[in-house]
Amino acid sequence: MNQQELETFLISIRRHLHQFPELSNQEFETSKSIEKWLKELDIPIRKTTLKTGVFADIKGGKPGPIVAIRADIDALPIEEKTGLPYASKIKGVMHACGHDFHTAALVGAAYLLKKNQSNLNGTVRLIFQPAEELGGGAKHVIEDGQLEEVEAIIGLHNKPGLPVGTIGIKEGPLMAAVDRFQIILHGKGSHAALPQNGKDPIVAAAQLITAIQTIVSRNVSPLQSAVVSVTKIIGGSTWNVIPGNISLEGTVRTFDPIIREEVKTRLYTIVNAIAAAFSQEAEINWFSGPPPLVNHTSVTEIVSTAAKEQSLNVIHPESSTAGEDFSYYLLDIPGTFAFFGTNGQEDWHHPEFTVDETSIIKAAYFLYGSARELLDLQIAR
Numbered sequence: 001m002n003q004q005e006l007e008t009f010l011i012s013i014r015r016h017l018h019q020f021p022e023l024s025n026q027e028f029e030t031s032k033s034i035e036k037w038l039k040e041l042d043i044p045i046r047k048t049t050l051k052t053g054v055f056a057d058i059k060g061g062k063p064g065p066i067v068a069i070r071a072d073i074d075a076l077p078i079e080e081k082t083g084l085p086y087a088s089k090i091k092g093v094m095h096a097c098g099h100d101f102h103t104a105a106l107v108g109a110a111y112l113l114k115k116n117q118s119n120l121n122g123t124v125r126l127i128f129q130p131a132e133e134l135g136g137g138a139k140h141v142i143e144d145g146q147l148e149e150v151e152a153i154i155g156l157h158n159k160p161g162l163p164v165g166t167i168g169i170k171e172g173p174l175m176a177a178v179d180r181f182q183i184i185l186h187g188k189g190s191h192a193a194l195p196q197n198g199k200d201p202i203v204a205a206a207q208l209i210t211a212i213q214t215i216v217s218r219n220v221s222p223l224q225s226a227v228v229s230v231t232k233i234i235g236g237s238t239w240n241v242i243p244g245n246i247s248l249e250g251t252v253r254t255f256d257p258i259i260r261e262e263v264k265t266r267l268y269t270i271v272n273a274i275a276a277a278f279s280q281e282a283e284i285n286w287f288s289g290p291p292p293l294v295n296h297t298s299v300t301e302i303v304s305t306a307a308k309e310q311s312l313n314v315i316h317p318e319s320s321t322a323g324e325d326f327s328y329y330l331l332d333i334p335g336t337f338a339f340f341g342t343n344g345q346e347d348w349h350h351p352e353f354t355v356d357e358t359s360i361i362k363a364a365y366f367l368y369g370s371a372r373e374l375l376d377l378q379i380a381r
Contacts, residue, residue: 006111007361010104013037014360015086017100021075021093024131027052030073030103034128037107041114043126048144053130053137055146058113060120060375067374068125068146068153068335069367070326071106072099072132081351096353098158101342101360103128105156108364113371122375125150135178135289138325142332152299153335154370155326156363159317160344164359167307167366168317168339171300175337176227176253177260178289178323183208183271186281189244201246202235204278209248211274215266226263227253227321253321255292293327296334299374303336306373310365322348340366 001009013033022030034054035045046055053073057066080087080094088094095101106126113124127146131137141147162168185205190198209230220226228250235246252267254260268284275282307314317339326337340363342355 001111003361006108006364010108010360010364011357013107014100014104014357017103018095019086019089021088021090021095021100023077023093024074024134024137025052027073027130031128031130034073034103034107038110038126041111043110043114046146048146050130050140050144053141054126054128056110056126058110058117058120058124058126060122060124061118062121064120064122064375065151065378066123066125066149067371068127068150069106069109069371070127070129070153070155070329071102072129072137073103074099074131074133074137076133076349078349078351082354084354094351096350097133097348098342098353098355099132101158101355101363102156104360105363105367108361109367109371112364112368120372120375121378124371124375132325135323135325138290138328142328147329147332150333152374153329153333154299154303154337154367154374155335156338156340156367157324158342158344158355158359159339160342160347160353160355162315162339162341162343164341164343164356165362166313166315166341168315169300169304169307169336170316171295171297171336173255173292173294173319174317175293175319175324175327176225176255176321177292179252179260179264180287180289181250181252181267182285182287183248184283185246185275186283187244187246187279190242192240192242195242198242199279200242201244201280202242204274204280205233205235205246205248207278208271208274211270212267215263215270219262219266220259224259225255225319225321226259227251228263228267253323255319257291290323290325290327291331293324293337294330295336296330299334300336302373302377303338303370306370307338307366309373310362310369312362312366
């Protein structure tokens with residue numbers, strides 16, 4: 001295939017995946033398709049104990065280290081509203097985060113690596129990872145042994161806010177830690193006309209939601225970053241009855257481990273204090289998600305050089321308070337993660353999310369060039 005044929009092929013892959021999205025840990029047909037494309041390229045598949053996800057090695061003609069390239073493959077429970085001719089055919093499921101873009105780009109990189117296999121100074125491991133949206137897929141990949149002997153890893157995420165041809169690369173924190181909380185206030189129900197006979201959890205919840213906002217504004221330095229958002233409230237069943245219970249859920253996003261723990265501590269303190277003030281029993285459930293995504297200096301520098309060699313416009317991006325479980329890989333081995341411009345009109349997780357498909361071939365060459373650069377430099381640390 002020449003470059004134009006490869007681009008057409010990768011766009012067809014992306015559109016196929018976009019029409020048939022699958023949720024986290026349900027990417028069975030997606031995995032079968034990826035295996036098919038790799039086998040057509042004569043790339044051997046690695047064994048795995050995971051039910052979904054695909055892993056493969058491209059061994060170069062010369063000895064050297066193993067570097068990994070990762071793409072995520074799962075979709076989201078969102079009803080698509082793009083009106084595209086290749087829109088999702090699966091009701092209520094959509095590739096609204098561009099993982100179809102990532103997968104197509106990695107297949108493209110696999111083609112380029114295979115084509116130049118004899119000139120590779122080592123091995124490139126392909127990681128098509130399931131369940132990124134649940135925040136735990138990367139951990140399962142690690143537990144499955146797919147990072148064994150890998151000395152560096154690279155990945156990317158489409159970025160609607162950046163134009164095609166622009167890539168955001170920076171060392172240090174790029175994306176936030178993701179934690180989820182659930183708070184249940186147990187009060188006492190009563191007739192709405194006789195509130196004195198009950199212990200109103202709705203009034204307590206209203207006070208709690210307001211007070212939670214002071215965690216960031218009065219406990220986190222203005223020079224640091226943190227987000228605390230209440231995103232879900234469940235309580236009550238009719239207009240004239242005060243319910244006995246109310247449930248709140250939300251998320252915390254932080255970049256610093258100390259601040260992450262401080263926010264959690266303050267949340268517990270505020271919830272228990274307000275519950276006591278309104279005669280409620282408080283139940284708090286905390287779900288720790290991926291840690292902050294922190295790019296390693298040496299690998300980031302090498303990848304930045306590779307991007308410039310691909311004539312990409314390299315910028316220093318703002319950090320994002322969104323989360324990415326690629327961060328788990330970076331706890332174990334050096335690596336870097338980049339934002340790749342796709343010139344979208346809507347951001348991630350929106351029902352009208354789209355990508356500019358002319359960026360796919362650029363992403364494929366970027367991943368290919370970055371892996372080559374890492375192997376050629378033997379992953380300088």
